[in-house]
Every structure is written in C-alpha cells, then in structure tokens.
Amino acid sequence: MNPKRKAIWDKSNGHxxxxGEVLKNGWHVDHFLPVNRVAGDVMNPxxxxxxxxxxxxxxxxxxxSNMGIETFRWLIGNFVTRLNRDVTIYRHAKRYGLIKETGKEVEFWFEKETNDESK
Ligand SMILES: [Zn+2]
Incomplete structure (x- = not known):
C-alpha cells in the first residue's frame, strides 16, 4: 500500500x-466533504x-456519491420506508416475524468510533 493510502487507511484502522465494515482489497478513498467534478475537473479543489x-x-x-453526510444519512434512513413500499417479499418476511425493524437512527462508524484526532 502506498504511504498516502496507508495514512488514509490508518484514520480508521482499516474500517x-x-x-464500519473491515476494509478489503479494493477499498475506496472518499472525499468526506464531496467534491464536484465537471468533465473530470474538480470544481472545489x-x-x-x-x-x-x-x-x-x-x-x-x-x-x-457526491452527497454531504446529512443527505447520505437521510438516504440510508429512508431504506426501510422504501422496502415497505416497494418490496413485497420484505413485507411478507416481516409479517412472518423474520424481520424486525428497530426504528434506530443512522449512526455512522466515525461518529461511534473516532475521536477528534483520528480524522
Ligand atoms: Zn461501508
């Protein structure tokens, strides 16, 4: 792993x-605050x-993608609504007690696991 990539990996110790999943080969480097690209050029360097x-x-x-963290949180939080609306077998599985919805708020790994120095 090249040194810059290793330093990014070290921010989460490989999560x-x-x-929070343990990173496997092929993990990505994300811009936490999104960059906007137009024709390959970064508009906010x-x-x-x-x-x-x-x-x-x-x-x-x-x-x-190019979402900020709160939009990303909203997207994930809306998955259960979409499953109930769009996926018949999800509703059946729920009715049979195979799935239990928690009503939990989306909490990201970095919110649970990091301190101010680690980012
Ligand atoms: Zn992930």
Missing amino acids: CWYC ERDEFDNLVPSCPSCNIMK
Missing part, C-alpha cells in the same frame, strides 16, 4: 468510515486534500 479523505468500502462510497 469503512461510514458502515480545496476539498481535494488529505484531511478531507477517508477510507470507505466501495458500496458506501458509490452510494454516497
């Missing part, structure tokens, strides 16, 4: 900044620097 880079699993990075 996804968002979901002040965000393209080390302090704004965090380790992420590919699925969280792709899902977060």
